[in-house]
Amino acid sequence: MMGFMATAEVEAEIPQISHEELARRIADPSLLVVDVLAPESFQNGHLPGAINLPLADLPQLAPQLVPNRSQEIAVYCGSPT
Amino acid sequence: MRLLNGLGYANVRHYRGGLAGWQEAGGAIEAEGVEETEIVPLLSGPPESEPVVPVVRTSHRATARTPWAVRALDAFGDRSVGQLLSLWLGVVLTCGLLYWLADVSLLNDLRQGGAPVGHGWRDFLTAEYFSFVTATSVGFGDVVPTGLSRVLAVVEAMAGLVIFGSLISKFVSRRQDRIIAEIHQTTVEEGLARVRTNLHLVFTELQNIETSCEQRGWPAERMLIRVESAALVLVGELRIVRGLLYRPRQLPQETDLEGILVGVTLALQQLIDLLGNVPAGAARPQRLEVNLTTMAALARDICGECVPRAYEPHMVEWMDRIQGLAGRLTAA
Structure with a gap:
């Protein structure tokens, strides 16, 4: 119940990217695809062209790997949310 | 995602399907091995503040630079x-x-x-x-x-030595690996036990504070100081729990993990209750506020959907409860 409330809150704040748009623009260099899963999971498989920013290291890694703060980013985790 | 927004990235969108949804819809998946070429386009953007530090990526595959003999x-x-x-x-x-x-x-x-x-x-x-x-x-x-047999004998002697040498070193390293694994497991188990104990201590301390306030009528300032110190411990433990879930060097047993998640839930619940009892006029120490924000951020990461490994459904439930409590923590 509380988990549901928290998820609803997140949904209201974060804009979504649809599967169609992502599939269409997956090779588009202006869209950066970010995998927030653990490195082990990333090595096993990730979306084409995605970079790995594990949630645990995100605050340190993100400024190094993505210096441009206005970079268009699509984020995904493991299972459908 | 919110974390990225917090770091100043304005143009972030969330792909809700995740890795699984992408695969289900027939999308292609890439495996390890090509990361190095992929970072290049990112660095083309103008760096704003921090200099770009090249990240050394370790790959399991031998690259072209490795000498052939080593390969x-x-x-x-x-x-x-x-x-x-x-x-x-x-x-x-x-x-x-x-x-x-x-x-x-x-x-x-x-x-x-x-x-x-x-x-x-x-x-x-x-x-x-x-x-x-x-x-x-x-x-x-x-x-x-x-x-001609001499040539064959020389080749055979060399090949035999190399293969036999590898075999012997394999035996030796197997023993070493086993010992290292044993030491590692003991350390991990001790660490897990310590986390559980600490979570329990935080929980009882918060309960004690509550009873002291109710029965002895402590002033809010005195209570908040004790809450602050308990919150400090809780932040440390949450950090360890998050590390366990995202960078598991060893899979925790589901029962161990469940005990820890229950401990986190109880402690957070108690903390929220306690903060709800603080009179509206009492000023919270600044450090407590900082700790509460950190705590909420850490707890928010413990969400069943984003944890990479597949756990039993009831584990995911606990994680989602913790995430829900994190939302209330910042609201409290």
């Missing part, structure tokens, strides 16, 4: 003990056969006591015997090669 040895090292043993036996038996065939083809290369070894099945065994003596680098010298 060849690595190739042996990657084989199992059984594979290496069969390879060695294969090399030795094949060479024995080749010596014998060289004899049969009338080259008469192998000599025993000065006389050529014959073509019969006993002579085949002699050839195999010579092959073993050569490969183990014993070299009794009762059977000697001449002519």
Whole structure:
């Protein structure tokens, strides 16, 4: 119940990217695809062209790997949310 | 996602399907090995504040820069003990056969006591015997090669040594690996037990504070100081729990993990209740506010959907409850 409330809150704040748009623009260099899963999971498989920013290291890694703060980013985790 | 927004990235969108949704919809998946070329487009953007630090990526595959000899040895090292043993036996038996065939083809290369070894099945065994003596680098010298067999003997002796050496090192490292794994497991188990104890201590401390306030009528300031110190411990433990979930060096047992998640839930719940009892006028110490924000951020990461491994449904439920409490923590 509380988990549901928290998820609803997140949904209201974060804009979504649809599967169609992502599939269409997956090779588009202006869209950066970010995998927030653990490195082990990333090595096993990730979306084409995605970079790995594990949630645990995100605050340190993100400024190094993505210096441009206005970079268009699509984020995904493991299972459908 | 919110974390990225917090870091100043304005143009972030969330792909809700996740890795699983992408695959289900028939999207292609890339595996390890091509990351290095992929970072290039990102760095083309203008750096705003921090200088770009090149990130060293370790790859399991040997790259072109590795010397060929090391790569060849690595190739042996990657084989199992059984594979290496069969390879060695294969090399030795094949060479024995080749010596014998060289004899049969009338080259008469192998000599025993000065006389050529014959073509019969006993002579085949002699050839195999010579092959073993050569490969183990014993070299009794009762059977000697001449002519082309010498070349084969040199090659066989070298190959035999390398393969046998890899085999021996494999045995030694297996023992070491087992000992290291044992030490590691003990450390991890102790760590898990400590996290559980600390979570319990935080929970009882928060309960004590609550009863002290109700029964002895402590002023809010005094209560908040004690809450602050408990919150400090809780932040540390949450950090460890998050590390367990996202960077597992070893899978925690589900029962251990569940105990920890229950502990986190109870402590957070108690903390929220306690903060709800603080009179509205009382000013919270600044450090407590900082700790609460950190705590909420850490707890928000413990969400069943984003944790990479598949856990039992009831584990995911606990994680989602923790995430829900995190939302209330910042609201409280």
